[in-house]
Amino acid sequence: MVAEEDSGDLRKDDSREILDRITLVVNDTLATEKTLSSEDVLTAIDKGRSEGGPEGRHWVLDPIDGTKGFLRGDQYAIALALLDQGRVVLGVLACPNLPLAPIGKESQGSDTHQDGCLFSAVIGEGAYMQSLDGFSVVKVNVSTIENPEEASFFESFEAAHSSHDLTSSIAKKLGVKAPPVRIDSQAKYGALSRGDGAIYLRFPHAGYREKIWDHAAGSIVVTEAGGVVTDAAGNPLDFSKGKYLDLYKGIVASNRQLMPKLFKAIQECIASSL
Numbered sequence: 652m653v654a655e656e657d658s659g660d661l662r663k664d665d666s667r668e669i670l671d672r673i674t675l676v677v678n679d680t681l682a683t684e685k686t687l688s689s690e691d692v693l694t695a696i697d698k699g700r701s702e703g704g705p706e707g708r709h710w711v712l713d714p715i716d717g718t719k720g721f722l723r724g725d726q727y728a729i730a731l732a733l734l735d736q737g738r739v740v741l742g743v744l745a746c747p748n749l750p751l752a753p754i755g756k757e758s759q760g761s762d763t764h765q766d767g768c769l770f771s772a773v774i775g776e777g778a779y780m781q782s783l784d785g786f787s788v789v790k791v792n793v794s795t796i797e798n799p800e801e802a803s804f805f806e807s808f809e810a811a812h813s814s815h816d817l818t819s820s821i822a823k824k825l826g827v828k829a830p831p832v833r834i835d836s837q838a839k840y841g842a843l844s845r846g847d848g849a850i851y852l853r854f855p856h857a858g859y860r861e862k863i864w865d866h867a868a869g870s871i872v873v874t875e876a877g878g879v880v881t882d883a884a885g886n887p888l889d890f891s892k893g894k895y896l897d898l899y900k901g902i903v904a905s906n907r908q909l910m911p912k913l914f915k916a917i918q919e920c921i922a923s924s925l
């Protein structure tokens with residue numbers, strides 16, 4: 652398993668109390684007769700130390716994606732994906748604070764006010780959403796919008812995670828009328844997969860390297876919903892290189908119809924920002 656966290660901090664002396672609390676929660680949650688010790692819990696966390704790569708199968712886990720959103724009480728996600736020979740073949744994305752009803756659009760008179768969505772996708776089988784309590788499974792599809800002026804786009808809430816200036820110049824060039832929808836975590840991929848918006852733009856600042864656990868589950872949910880996820884040069888994301896993604900500039904996700912115009916605007920805006 653390739654996972655974001657290890658047990659390093661929990662093994663420190665001053666973490667004893669929090670480790671005891673975590674061990675209690677784990678034992679309350681697991682449906683097993685056996686009671687785990689704190690050491691068992693630490694050992695289980697450290698099973699996430701695999702480096703991934705092009706061979707065999709690897710689970711890829713981000714237990715809390717969008718830590719900033721989680722702490723603010725906004726959006727976050729629990730993201731799990733399966734790599735087979737370096738390719739994402741399955742993804743599950745839990746978004747406990749994402750409304751089941753569409754976000755980022757004019758109110759559509761929905762009477763659903765429930766929060767908590769679970770997105771899932773298996774390669775070749777489409778993408779699905781259900782409520783976190785396991786009801787109402789629906790197939791999801793990305794937006795079919797072709798005119799960029801009618802498209803709305805998602806980006807990071809945190810300006811430190813993605814350049815809001817660059818996305819704003821891209822949106823302006825495309826004639827996008829709606830303001831950006833800024834939310835944390837891979838919940839953006841989930842919302843995109845059900846057509847809440849039509850574009851997701853992510854341009855981390857120079858020097859930041861994207862990790863596979865931040866995109867594996869989200870990207871298969873979007874591609875199985877009919878969307879496209881690439882870097883800013885149109886290259887597909889390559890999950891076979893270990894923990895990191897080698898990207899040109901950033902990540903772009905949208906529907907097929909919008910991609911040509913989107914790339915043209917992206918190239919022009921990147922060129923004029925250099």
Ligand SMILES: Nc1ncnc2c1ncn2[C@@H]1O[C@H](COP(=O)(O)O)[C@@H](O)[C@H]1OP(=O)(O)O
Binds near residue numbers: 807855
């Ligand atoms: N400086 C950074 N630039 C881009 N992404 C970052 C940066 N620091 C952390 N992240 C990661 O970006 C992802 C969330 O970004 P966003 O919510 O803006 O989409 C998270 O995986 C977060 O890590 P983490 O999972 O530890 O929260």
Ligand SMILES: [Mg+2]
Binds near residue numbers: 716
């Ligand atoms: Mg993350």
